[in-house]
Structures are given as C-alpha cells and as structure tokens.
Amino acid sequence: MKMRTLLMAASLLFPALGAAQAADVEKPSLTLGVGGKPLLYYLPLTLAEKLGYFKDEGLTVEINDFGGGAKSLQALIGGSVDAVTGAYEHTIRMQPKKQDIRAVIDLGRYPGIxxxxxxxxxxxxxxxxxxxxxxxxxxxxxxxxxxxxxxxxxxxxxxxxxxxxxxxxxxxxxxxxxxxxxxxxxxxxxxxxxxxxxxxxxxxxxxTRTTEGTEKVFGGQNPAAVLYFKESFIKDNPKTVQALTNAFYKTLKWLEKATPEQIAANVPEEYWLGDKTLYMKAVEASRQSYSTDGNIDEASMKSALSLITTTDPSIDPAAIDLSKTFDGSFLAKAKGQ
Structure with a gap:
C-alpha cells in the first residue's frame, strides 16, 4: 500500500512539475525551422527531439523541415517560425540587410560538407x-x-x-x-x-567532416549549424531561449559520449537511407564535426566572415559587428546548471 501511495503521489507530482516548468517559459509551444533535418548536419536537432530534452525543458517544439537552409532563414524573417537550426553564416549575411539574427549555441564546429x-x-x-x-x-x-x-x-x-x-x-x-x-x-x-x-x-x-579537412580549406575551425533567433525574439522570450539552449547543450554532451549504435537507435529509420550499418559509418565519419562545448570563438567567427566576403564582395567586413552574431550568455547559464 505504501508503494502504491508513493507511485500515485509521483504520478501527480511530475506532471505538475512539468506544467510549472512550461508555465515558466514565455512561449512553451513554438515552431522551429530547419533545412534538411535527416542530414547529419542537423543530428543534434533530431536527438534533442527524440531524447525528450525539449519536453524536459517544458517545451512543445513543432519542427518545419524546409528544402534548404536559405528557406528556413526566409521563414524566420517572414515570421512563420520562431527559431532556426541553420548555418552560422546567416547571422553575418543578414546584418547588412538590417536583420538582427543571433546564434546562441554552436552545434557543429566544422561544416561537414x-x-x-x-x-x-x-x-x-x-x-x-x-x-x-x-x-x-x-x-x-x-x-x-x-x-x-x-x-x-x-x-x-x-x-x-x-x-x-x-x-x-x-x-x-x-x-x-x-x-x-x-x-x-x-x-x-x-x-x-x-x-x-x-x-x-x-x-x-x-x-570538411574532419579537423584535417576543415583546416585544409579554412586554416582552422569554421562554425556550421547553430541555433539562431531574431534578436527581438530573444529580448521578448529569454526564458524560452534559455530552455532551448539547455536542451541543445544536454544533447551535445550526450552526443559526445554516445556510440554510433545509440545514435542510430535515436533517429527515425528512414534517416538510415535503407542501411543502418552505413548510417552508423556516416555518423563516425562526421563525429569530429560536432561541437562539444557549444561555443564560437572569435577566430571561428572571422573564418566564417572570410568565407562570406569571399563569395559576396558586396559585404564589407569592416561593417560587420561579429559580437552581434553570437550571444553566449544563454550557453554560459546552460553550462552552469
């Protein structure tokens, strides 16, 4: 009887805790855009979802998968999604267009391309x-x-x-x-x-899946997939942004220690492209590309800026404020929890 009473109490307590946590964030239900979710470039997103880390943070996240990263960026600008997991370079590219887009956590330290x-x-x-x-x-x-x-x-x-x-x-x-x-x-x-x-x-x-390959191209790291928002959303919804950052940071730490078998078991089977063994091989090939701490240092920011200005001479590097492309305050709190 005592055990039954404890179980009943727990069943009442945990939903209450989850509801309290959901009520604590400004936007417990939100929409996140991505361009090609089955790709290993976005593996941390799929894992955060499948491991239940969004729910743990009191969030219900609807994921909209677009045909490419440029389309998910357009959706953010247009207001049809609240957040995006996409390339860090978009935070730089939008600055001259007077769109304040900021990353809060790095998911991939190398492009993986x-x-x-x-x-x-x-x-x-x-x-x-x-x-x-x-x-x-x-x-x-x-x-x-x-x-x-x-x-x-x-x-x-x-x-x-x-x-x-x-x-x-x-x-x-x-x-x-x-x-x-x-x-x-x-x-x-x-x-x-x-x-x-x-x-x-x-x-x-x-x-650029590996350290060696990335350094051959860029001379160092070059940040890839990040979680980014409009600055206005960050300002209006800091607890929501913190909750998402927490979920992704927990995912990175899980991914750092997970085996290819564990990773494959936590993605939809259709992501394997018909071959689980091959998928695990691909995971191992891309292993080095994932961030382990979520941070983007100044050298990496400059590397990304160089890539952009090389491909788009209309962007003046002197006019870009790199400090406004990455807000590390939420990551710092996630690490401290």
Missing part, C-alpha cells in the same frame, strides 16, 4: 578548378552547400557562375540525382555522401 565528383567524370575532374562548366548538385540554391562551392571556386581563381548549380534536396533525391547522372559533382552532407561512397558512385575532392 563534402565536395565529390561522379566517378564517370573523375578522370576529367581532379581539382576544384576542373568543376568549371559542370553541373553541381547542392541541397538548395543559397544554402551552405551552395556557398561552400562558390567559396572554393573563387579560391581556385574561377567565377562563382562558372558552374551550374542544381537543388537536389537533402536525402534520397540527392542520391537519385547522382545515380541518374543528372549532376557531375555534388556538394552535400552525410548520410548522403557515405551512401554515394558505398554505392561506388563518387570520388571525394574536399572533406
């Missing part, structure tokens, strides 16, 4: 410069996968429009585009890249 060529073209395309005149698949025009190729083309002495870019989406459609020969090369992420490698369809030219 791979540039690869179709094997049938491998004897003709051996360097980035050889991509001139080729059809290159990207997740979506204007997305980080697109901008990465533009950056590399510029560094190779080419014009950004010296190649044609084709939006191929974020999953099976990207694999199909390469299988059908619709593209000569691809700028994409895992698990798509690992799937194409397993099928023997591509040769890798550039790999």
């Amino acid at each position: 791979v540039i690869a060529v179709r094997k049938a073209e491998a004897d003709k395309i051996k360097t980035v410069a050889d991509l001139k005149g080729k059809n290159i698949g990207v997740t979506a025009p204007g997305s980080s996968t697109h901008i990465m190729v533009q950056y590399l083309l510029t560094k190779a002495g080419l014009k950004q429009d010296d190649a044609s870019f084709i939006g191929v989406g974020g999953g099976a459609s990207a694999v199909a585009a390469m299988q059908k020969g619709e593209i000569d090369a691809i700028s994409h992420l895992d698990p798509v890249i690992s799937k194409l490698e397993d099928l023997g369809l591509i040769n890798v030219l550039v790999d």
